[in-house]
Amino acid sequence: MSLGEINGLRDPDESGRFGEFGGRFVPETLIPACLDLEKSFKEAWADKEFRSRLDQLLSEYAGRPSPLTECPNLSKELGCRVLLKREDLNHTGSHKINNVLGQALLAQRMGKTRLLAETGAGQHGVATATAAALLGMECCVYMGEVDIERQELNVFRMRLLGAEVRTALSGSRTLKDAINEAMRDWVATVEESHYCLGSVMGPHPYPWMVRTFHEVLGKEAREQSEERLGTVPDLVVACVGGGSNAIGIFSGFADSSAELVGVEPSGGAAVGRGVPGVVHGSRSFLLQDEFGQVLEAESISAGLDYPGVGPEHSHLADSGRARYESVTDEEVIEAFQLLSRMEGIIPALEPAHALAWVSRERESLEGKTVLINLSGRGDKDVGQMMEVLEVDDGK
Amino acid sequence: MSQTIEETLLAKRESGKKSLVVYLTGGLDEHFEATVEEVSASGADVIEIGIPFSDPVMDGPTIQRANDMALTSGATPVSILDRVKQVESPTPLAVMTYYNIAASMGVERFASLLARSRVSGCILPDLPLEEVEPWANAADEEEVETILLAAPTAPDERLPIICERSRGFIYGVGLLGVTGVRQELASSAIEISTRLKKVTNLPVLVGVGIGTPDQAVEASRASDGVVVGSAVVERMLEGGGPERVGALVKEFRTALDEATF
Ligand SMILES: Cc1ncc(COP(=O)(O)O)c(C=O)c1O
Numbered sequence: 001m002s003l004g005e006i007n008g009l010r011d012p013d014e015s016g017r018f019g020e021f022g023g024r025f026v027p028e029t030l031i032p033a034c035l036d037l038e039k040s041f042k043e044a045w046a047d048k049e050f051r052s053r054l055d056q057l058l059s060e061y062a063g064r065p066s067p068l069t070e071c072p073n074l075s076k077e078l079g080c081r082v083l084l085k086r087e088d089l090n091h092t093g094s095h096k097i098n099n100v101l102g103q104a105l106l107a108q109r110m111g112k113t114r115l116l117a118e119t120g121a122g123q124h125g126v127a128t129a130t131a132a133a134l135l136g137m138e139c140c141v142y143m144g145e146v147d148i149e150r151q152e153l154n155v156f157r158m159r160l161l162g163a164e165v166r167t168a169l170s171g172s173r174t175l176k177d178a179i180n181e182a183m184r185d186w187v188a189t190v191e192e193s194h195y196c197l198g199s200v201m202g203p204h205p206y207p208w209m210v211r212t213f214h215e216v217l218g219k220e221a222r223e224q225s226e227e228r229l230g231t232v233p234d235l236v237v238a239c240v241g242g243g244s245n246a247i248g249i250f251s252g253f254a255d256s257s258a259e260l261v262g263v264e265p266s267g268g269a270a271v272g273r274g275v276p277g278v279v280h281g282s283r284s285f286l287l288q289d290e291f292g293q294v295l296e297a298e299s300i301s302a303g304l305d306y307p308g309v310g311p312e313h314s315h316l317a318d319s320g321r322a323r324y325e326s327v328t329d330e331e332v333i334e335a336f337q338l339l340s341r342m343e344g345i346i347p348a349l350e351p352a353h354a355l356a357w358v359s360r361e362r363e364s365l366e367g368k369t370v371l372i373n374l375s376g377r378g379d380k381d382v383g384q385m386m387e388v389l390e391v392d393d394g395k
Numbered sequence: 396m397s398q399t400i401e402e403t404l405l406a407k408r409e410s411g412k413k414s415l416v417v418y419l420t421g422g423l424d425e426h427f428e429a430t431v432e433e434v435s436a437s438g439a440d441v442i443e444i445g446i447p448f449s450d451p452v453m454d455g456p457t458i459q460r461a462n463d464m465a466l467t468s469g470a471t472p473v474s475i476l477d478r479v480k481q482v483e484s485p486t487p488l489a490v491m492t493y494y495n496i497a498a499s500m501g502v503e504r505f506a507s508l509l510a511r512s513r514v515s516g517c518i519l520p521d522l523p524l525e526e527v528e529p530w531a532n533a534a535d536e537e538e539v540e541t542i543l544l545a546a547p548t549a550p551d552e553r554l555p556i557i558c559e560r561s562r563g564f565i566y567g568v569g570l571l572g573v574t575g576v577r578q579e580l581a582s583s584a585i586e587i588s589t590r591l592k593k594v595t596n597l598p599v600l601v602g603v604g605i606g607t608p609d610q611a612v613e614a615s616r617a618s619d620g621v622v623v624g625s626a627v628v629e630r631m632l633e634g635g636g637p638e639r640v641g642a643l644v645k646e647f648r649t650a651l652d653e654a655t656f
Contacts, residue, residue, distance in 0.1 A: 027452065027546070029544075029548050029568060031523045031524070032548045184453075184455070187452070187573055277498065280452075291471045291472050291496065291500075292472075292497075292500065
């Protein structure tokens with residue numbers, strides 16, 4: 001890529017578009033709520049008091065800044081220098097808390113009393129339940145039946161935190177359907193509920209607002225890289241479901257020479273194999289059939305098991321500023337074990353996708369410096385992996 | 396072409412009667428064409444044909460279930476519209492679906508396909524005013540009436556703008572929520588109709604949550620009529636064929652015609 005193509009992330013236009021992606025495709029009932037949210041977010045973000053309250057929570061409650069960790073053993077094994085941005089060390093175990101604390105404070109400022117969320121892996125649901133407990137708000141989380149089974153630990157955590165977990169029984173019974181149910185709930189309860197969306201997707205202003213709340217991790221990673229390396233890494237790699245952890249880290253490097261790589265699961269590669277379409281509030285790359293019916297994704301990772309992607313990623317792919325690759329479930333299972341054994345860090349299955357890509361591409365990455373966003377820890381996945389690996393061992 | 400939806404509903408209003416718009420899930424079973432004809436003969440003024448979409452966020456359990464059944468049996472937008480073409484009824488038809496169905500075909504092609512299928516109007520519940528222009532222009536071009544929704548959450552200043560862009564009628568959303576039968580009529584059904592009547596001459600119909608003939612009559616006190624969906628689809632799902640669906644529509648028709656307003 002030539003340096004001439006490098007540019008920072010831009011804010012969306014009035015209609016909520018990044019290039020030709022984004023927008024506000026929701027039922028009329030929700031439009032006033034979206035307009036109100038946009039206005040309130042802009043005001044809050046310009047308000048020093050709001051910002052310092054959020055900063056305080058991010059440091060004292062969530063444990064920011066998260067460290068940047070060198071991986072000496074893995075680097076030796078792969079032949080490239082690997083650094084991890086440790087979002088797994090945040091309170092609740094993933095990057096999701098950054099966005100949730102921001103949205104929960106905002107919701108409270110807007111006079112809402114109830115937080116509504118969808119969750120795939122359960123990490124966003126746990127983060128939302130956590131913020132609701134902290135701020136004394138009611139919390140309801142929708143989760144697909146399939147995900148409730150494979151992430152049962154997180155279901156228990158949410159309930160322990162005082163949230164109500166409702167099962168989404170329609171369609172593929174995964175993240176896509178949890179979002180449908182959350183939107184239906186929101187249509188009915190919009191006056192008291194804030195929909196705390198968990199990724200950079202949905203109608204404007206969500207993709208932009210959620211990105212803004214995650215920029216903290218990109219900013220930290222940039223400063224930490226400059227300090228450690230004296231420069232930026234050659235590549236910045238992150239897994240992409242809706243794309244919030246990826247956009248967070250990309251935001252710190254978009255104006256630099258670093259190559260940005262998003263890694264999708266091969267069974268949910270919206271950018272890789274999708275075509276533009278409209279679902280869940282925005283226009284973006286989408287896995288769909290010839291008639292516009294949304295296809296079901298298929299991934300070992302509940303957090304990436306989604307047929308769409310946030311609109312800004314579609315734009316970054318279109319403009320060439322970032323590229324999107326995919327890895328198989330088998331490669332992810334390998335990477336999950338590789339990082340555990342090599343560095344004593346058990347990753348969540350989602351960021352194991354980013355690791356899997358780096359591991360597969362080791363030859364072409366030889367001698368390079370690679371920063372991976374370790375978006376979450378793997379505790380939630382050990383039950384599922386225990387079964388997968390025992391079957392592999394033939395036990 | 397016969398009368399437009401708007402002409403039909405205005406004529407009804409002038410005759411001092413209330414309008415009845417009936418929603419049916421397209422391609423649900425082998426009786427689809429006969430059901431449309433029976434509903435027409437039973438007194439519906441306009442019939443909405445639902446084209447199923449994989450992710451219907453404005454729909455409750457009943458219409459979702461019908462949706463899934465139609466999709467599982469292989470119904471597609473093209474196959475449903477092909478069947479619509481075979482229907483013999485003088486009642487104007489509208490299609491109700493989600494925007495991606497139109498977008499994936501291309502809005503011009505979709506509008507032209509509707510026109511060629513003898514469909515007069517179209518409702519896309521996830522395409523709000525802010526995003527409607529490309530579709531609405533393509534539909535205008537083909538003389539397909541784009542029916543917009545107006546919700547209880549809209550501030551006063553938004554309603555006239557929505558009415559201005561709507562064709563056929565203005566669809567007042569009767570409650571905060573998705574489609575489905577409710578125990579009682581929400582007070583918001585009366586409120587939204589009253590607010591809309593103040594700002595437009597278009598026919599004002601209220602839908603979502605109108606499940607019984609009594610509720611239809613009550614809601615029509617403030618509006619020009621009602622849209623009935625889930626109650627009819629529930630009948631379709633029970634089996635029993637077009638006659639039983641028609642019988643329910645007749646109950647609504649009779650209640651509306653016999654009530655004094
Ligand atoms: C640890 C972790 N990483 C990544 C994701 C995927 O979301 P996004 O693409 O928005 O970062 C999830 C979602 O559940 C997650 O739990």
